Amino acid sequence: MTTEKNGFRVIVAGGGIAGLAMSHALQLANIDHVVLEAYGDVRSHVGASIGLWPNGIRVLEQMGCWKDIKNHCAPMVDSYNRLPDGRAISVSRLADMIKVRHGYDFVVLERQLVVSSLYDNLPDKSRILVNKRVSGVTETEDGVEVHTEDGAKYEGDIVVGCDGVNSTVRDIMWANANRAIPGYISAAEKRSLATTYACLIGFAPDMPGMSCGDCHTVHNQGFSFLVITQPGRTFFFVFIKLPKVIHWPDRPRFTAEDAEKEAAKLSNLPISDTVLFGELWQKRIRGQLIALEEVVFDHWHFGRIAILGDSAHKLTINLAFGGNSALESTAALVNKLNRELKANPNQKMSKETLSRIFEEYQELRKPRMKKVLNLAYQLTRLQAWDGWFMKFVQRFVIPWVGDERVADHFADLVKGGIKLDYVPLPNQPLGTVAWDDDPKKEASLPVSKKSSSLGLWALGLILSLNASYYLVSLLRSQYAVQPV
């Protein structure tokens, strides 16, 4: 694989969802690259489930993965909202509303199946090298040298750090930036990586009394359960507020014993009309306690290094948007690289051009990711009744606003999704909401648009008010602690 005649080569650090998607996007654009993954098998990733929204599905369809993935998923049916005693206070058909608006389903499946599908459908798997933990990056005048822990060295034009929330490449980028321009990456930016919630995640087999394709959200004071049923799998999440917010460089780590302790506290609590959490935990196939970091960093590039996926933007998982966002960021960056390379096939890309491309990528993605982060942030706190305001909004305002308006609010986010602009998407199903990148914009407005303006406006106002509250408290918490 060569990049026209200019020999442009990308070194991708990390072979998770973002790294494998990068390989697809680069192979589809015929851009030379290698993916360096720290572990021995990209498909053996642990983890629980992943929800895919239509904006992520479009990109997976372009990569030839959607046909496999959809075979693993049963349609989502009812979404229940439940009080702490397990009583349902509402049931909606949110998944149907998403399908009406965008044509694609909202699906949930084991995360490993998505990663496997990304790997299995790669045209050239030799691009993925395993047991290659990136430990250093040296920038030269006309390229980069990437060093791995086994002593190997890989040369290229740029490095893309797809190495997750605790990114080594991001650490290197920060150090390079502050060496070149003292103070460029501030302590406040680093500390903006914050963990307020932890999550007990995992899955059990089918549970008697719970039907397939349902989603149960159980609200409690300071925590919430989310349980999603698929064939042979009952995925569970318990979102638990930590006693205090933890900022980078501190990082909460939880042991199996910590997970057992948290699960034991919750074992008598219902997650549906008939099932207690303890029953689910006892039957679990997999279960662990993880930190839920939240951040959208200010700087996504410096020199010849860019960061992408969880290394640049990390969300709580209630909105199920992190992986979908990694797919969008991949499309955004490779669209820009591809356009430049195809326009100048015989010219080596200068450092200035690279900086411009990276800056355009960041400016395209950052505002959208801040919006997504805010919505995920709200959802986590609403579901966990985090304070009286959140409880009031979840109990009374959202039911008043109505499910159709909530679906419209999500649709506003989904329709702005970014896909590969050099790969056709011939079979894209039509929905009632036009995609922002659809040149024809044939589809009509959201079904409920005419009747929804007051409800949508109220929801927007509440979320904006709360966003301002969030920003103020974040600033307060950043400046109330000792600087690093």
Ligand SMILES: Cc1cc2nc3c(=O)[nH]c(=O)nc-3n(C[C@H](O)[C@H](O)[C@H](O)COP(=O)(O)OP(=O)(O)OC[C@H]3O[C@@H](n4cnc5c(N)ncnc54)[C@H](O)[C@@H]3O)c2cc1C
């Ligand atoms: C429990 C859970 C549920 C989730 N549910 C959803 C959901 O429903 N929908 C959704 O869209 N998102 C979901 N997410 C988020 C989603 O999984 C992430 O946003 C996504 O996986 C990010 O992909 P990534 O490739 O950026 O990072 P990661 O998946 O973290 O991958 C990083 C990769 O880099 C490798 N690596 C790390 N350091 C190095 C190094 N130094 N050198 C080389 N390789 C390295 C790692 O081994 C790993 O393979 C969920 C996350 C969790 C934890």
